[in-house]
Amino acid sequence: MMFNAPETQKMNANVAPVSIPDPASVALPKTFQTVRTPDPEPRQVRVHAKDVSVFYGPKQALFDVSIDIPEKAVTAFIGPSGCGKSTFLRCLNRMNDTIEGARVSGTIQLDGEDLYDPKLDVVELRARIGMVFQKPNPFPKTIFENVAYGPRIHGLATSKTDLEQIVVESLQKASLFNEVKDRLHEVGTGLSGGQQQRLCIARAIAVSPEVILMDEPCSALDPIATAKIEELIDELRANYTIVIVTHSMQQAARVSQRTAFFHLGILVEEGPTEMMFTSPAEKRTQDYITGRFG
Amino acid sequence: MTVSAVSSPKSSAAASSPNRSRIQASLKRRRGAETRFRFYGIASVTIAIGFVLFLFGTILHDGVPAFWQPVVKVDVTFDPAVIKVEPKPVQQPDQSPAAFQRANLDWQRKVSLLNWNRIVENSVRAEAPDIQMTPRDIQAMISQNERYRLRNMFIENPDLLGKTVPVELLASANVDVWLKGDIDRSIASDRQQLPEAARTLADRFYEDGRIRMAFASVLFTNTDSRNAPAEAGLLGAFIGSLYMMIIVIVLAVPVGVASAIYLEEFAPKNRLTDLIEVNINNLAAVPSIVFGLLGAAVFINYFHLPLSAPLAGGLVLSLMTLPTVIIATRAALRAVPPSLRQAALGLGASRTQTVFHHVLPVTYPGILTATIIGVAQAIGETAPLLLIGMNAFVTSLPVSPLDQSTALPVQIFLWEGNENRNYFEPKTAAAIIILLTVMLALNAIAIVLRSRFERRA
Numbered sequence: 001m002m003f004n005a006p007e008t009q010k011m012n013a014n015v016a017p018v019s020i021p022d023p024a025s026v027a028l029p030k031t032f033q034t035v036r037t038p039d040p041e042p043r044q045v046r047v048h049a050k051d052v053s054v055f056y057g058p059k060q061a062l063f064d065v066s067i068d069i070p071e072k073a074v075t076a077f078i079g080p081s082g083c084g085k086s087t088f089l090r091c092l093n094r095m096n097d098t099i100e101g102a103r104v105s106g107t108i109q110l111d112g113e114d115l116y117d118p119k120l121d122v123v124e125l126r127a128r129i130g131m132v133f134q135k136p137n138p139f140p141k142t143i144f145e146n147v148a149y150g151p152r153i154h155g156l157a158t159s160k161t162d163l164e165q166i167v168v169e170s171l172q173k174a175s176l177f178n179e180v181k182d183r184l185h186e187v188g189t190g191l192s193g194g195q196q197q198r199l200c201i202a203r204a205i206a207v208s209p210e211v212i213l214m215d216e217p218c219s220a221l222d223p224i225a226t227a228k229i230e231e232l233i234d235e236l237r238a239n240y241t242i243v244i245v246t247h248s249m250q251q252a253a254r255v256s257q258r259t260a261f262f263h264l265g266i267l268v269e270e271g272p273t274e275m276m277f278t279s280p281a282e283k284r285t286q287d288y289i290t291g292r293f294g
Numbered sequence: 295m296t297v298s299a300v301s302s303p304k305s306s307a308a309a310s311s312p313n314r315s316r317i318q319a320s321l322k323r324r325r326g327a328e329t330r331f332r333f334y335g336i337a338s339v340t341i342a343i344g345f346v347l348f349l350f351g352t353i354l355h356d357g358v359p360a361f362w363q364p365v366v367k368v369d370v371t372f373d374p375a376v377i378k379v380e381p382k383p384v385q386q387p388d389q390s391p392a393a394f395q396r397a398n399l400d401w402q403r404k405v406s407l408l409n410w411n412r413i414v415e416n417s418v419r420a421e422a423p424d425i426q427m428t429p430r431d432i433q434a435m436i437s438q439n440e441r442y443r444l445r446n447m448f449i450e451n452p453d454l455l456g457k458t459v460p461v462e463l464l465a466s467a468n469v470d471v472w473l474k475g476d477i478d479r480s481i482a483s484d485r486q487q488l489p490e491a492a493r494t495l496a497d498r499f500y501e502d503g504r505i506r507m508a509f510a511s512v513l514f515t516n517t518d519s520r521n522a523p524a525e526a527g528l529l530g531a532f533i534g535s536l537y538m539m540i541i542v543i544v545l546a547v548p549v550g551v552a553s554a555i556y557l558e559e560f561a562p563k564n565r566l567t568d569l570i571e572v573n574i575n576n577l578a579a580v581p582s583i584v585f586g587l588l589g590a591a592v593f594i595n596y597f598h599l600p601l602s603a604p605l606a607g608g609l610v611l612s613l614m615t616l617p618t619v620i621i622a623t624r625a626a627l628r629a630v631p632p633s634l635r636q637a638a639l640g641l642g643a644s645r646t647q648t649v650f651h652h653v654l655p656v657t658y659p660g661i662l663t664a665t666i667i668g669v670a671q672a673i674g675e676t677a678p679l680l681l682i683g684m685n686a687f688v689t690s691l692p693v694s695p696l697d698q699s700t701a702l703p704v705q706i707f708l709w710e711g712n713e714n715r716n717y718f719e720p721k722t723a724a725a726i727i728i729l730l731t732v733m734l735a736l737n738a739i740a741i742v743l744r745s746r747f748e749r750r751a
Contacts, residue, residue: 098639100563126642133640137633139652149651150641200637207642 035281037271043070046241052106065267074242076256083262093129130209134216136196138188146188150207174202194225214244357723362507364465368417371458382452410441431491437464438522467523467717476716534699541608550619558627578617586678601683605695611672622664626657659744666740676703
């Protein structure tokens with residue numbers, strides 16, 4: 001009854017602890033189960049989430065999500081609007097803390113360290129797990145100041161030249177430097193949408209985070225700017241662990257190595273991107289990817 | 295399938311024509327409603343502008359003439375027969391500075407005791423020898439304090455003794471009223487403010503140019519005066535208002551902005567903060583006279599601050615301005631897009647850093663405008679000041695905020711109630727013009743600063 005399709009035999013019990021038919025999970029409705037497919041060659045796990053539920057006041061937005069996010073790879077969260085993918089992303093750097101009435105249960109670990117440990121400093125955590133938002137949101141300050149702000153508050157630069165170097169390197173990594181090198185001291189909000197979003201990525205990179213979370217980073221951009229950002233994400237993968245939420249199936253297919261499909265607050269299926277888009281195990285995944293709903 | 299395909303265009307055509315006529319009918323109605331609404335809008339704007347123009351027109355019409363007042367040009371003879379005094383002492387080689395000082399003061403006192411009224415009288419009489427005038431007639435023409443001016447001229451320059459110099463003496467308030475037509479010339483002579491001889495003389499002098507209308511600089515250089523209404527000015531009230539403005543800026547603005555930041559950004563949302571918020575909103579609606587009562591009870595009766603002092607007034611006005619500043623600052627903070635906060639928090643900025651590095655700078659224009667509007671409102675306030683004794687008649691300049699003083703709007707209130715109605719009515723209007731100019735200047739500063747901050751952001 002629990003494993004409904006023959007494809008689920010691929011499922012590996014080791015990476016899918018919730019799927020072990022213990023008495024507790026047997027009591028759960030079928031929809032709470034996540035179908036998991038491991039990577040052909042296993043990657044190092046960076047972020048480990050187990051039974052994460054999120055409540056906004058009395059309303060539950062996320063139901064017992066468990067997932068492992070691999071290092072130096074792009075993991076894409078897909079799913080229809082309101083399915084909880086952004087909510088889950090915000091759990092990973094505790095941005096939900098800033099929302100009135102939001103409550104998170106379950107465990108999330110970064111390299112085995114509990115992110116919801118009351119002793120943990122959120123400020124330090126957010127320096128380790130950076131975030132890029134849906135709408136480009138540069139500070140209304142100069143381009144230089146935008147990138148320099150993070151290193152400055154975290155005390156990453158010891159001297160002025162040091163700081164300048166960090167800014168230049170970050171802009172280069174975000175492939176924005178050539179476009180803005182002559183106007184570093186102009187206001188960041190004067191750039192085009194795509195440039196602004198790359199500036200936000202540069203700003204996130206400048207504090208050398210271990211994980212970068214991107215919440216629909218291209219939804220406000222035109223196709224050309226989108227292509228540039230996607231290219232950039234692909235380059236950044238070599239050094240960073242990236243989690244991206246996207247509404248565009250093509251984007252998920254293009255940039256990610258692993259894909260997780262959320263529906264109605266439940267993590268329905270997760271697996272290697274190629275497999276998810278060619279032969280998904282779950283019917284709901286299939287339906288969503290082929291555009292039958294969502 | 296075919297049947298329906300054939301029949302459907304027919305039926306839709308049949309259905310569309312009544313629909314179309316219905317739409318057309320409703321179109322006419324809608325256009326009518328739009329036209330009417332536009333007319334109402336234009337009409338109300340016209341009425342509003344009409345009222346404003348009428349208000350300003352009346353004030354300007356009444357007040358502008360008060361910026362000019364008559365001065366009498368006469369040849370003043372420092373007659374040795376009247377000024378019987380030894381020469382001004384000079385420093386002797388064997389005299390100590392203290393002794394010289396004493397001699398000098400002694401001489402000045404003697405000069406003060408001389409009959410300076412006679413000097414004024416003689417100089418006016420010499421201008422029109424043919425008119426019979428009593429000393430009282432002449433005193434009624436020239437402002438009371440002009441004799442002290444002549445005295446001071448002499449003290450400063452004793453060489454004037456025996457010389458004749460042209461001087462412009464300020465005409466009295468009654469001459470001003472007579473010449474400007476603020477009194478009915480047809481009423482009986484015994485009910486006129488000026489004696490007959492003075493009226494004749496004033497008219498003659500005005501015709502031959504010995505009386506001219508000079509800019510009334512006394513408005514800006516003198517304090518209030520009762521014995522010489524022609525010399526009453528606004529300087530004392532202006533300084534009083536200035537002190538209060540400084541106190542409001544120093545107290546209400548930092549306290550208000552800090553409370554707003556705390557309540558909006560840091561305070562937990564619970565019953566207590568809800569209660570505080572409701573109360574702040576209510577405070578903004580409390581009539582200002584109630585703040586005056588509070589000030590009288592707390593600052594005067596309990597803390598024994600001096601009565602009529604700008605310090606007490608400034609404190610009362612600060613209390614009154616606080617809710618305005620808090621509400622406006624909170625509104626400005628609330629208007630900051632959440633994306634900016636998220637950007638800073640997502641980078642690992644702490645809450646305080648987020649507020650002070652990113653949120654607050656974008657709200658500066660809003661806070662600034664709110665502050666200046668609050669301050670302008672405060673300095674235009676009269677009612678609370680009446681209750682803490684700031685409607686006293688004060689002729690000295692307040693040297694510190696602890697001295698007795700009035701304020702600009704209170705001075706307007708006092709002048710409006712002055713018994714010398716026909717003279718003080720234009721003067722009140724002039725004071726209103728000055729107060730409005732101060733307000734406009736403050737608002738202009740707000741606009742300039744705001745646009746400058748906005749350009750930077």
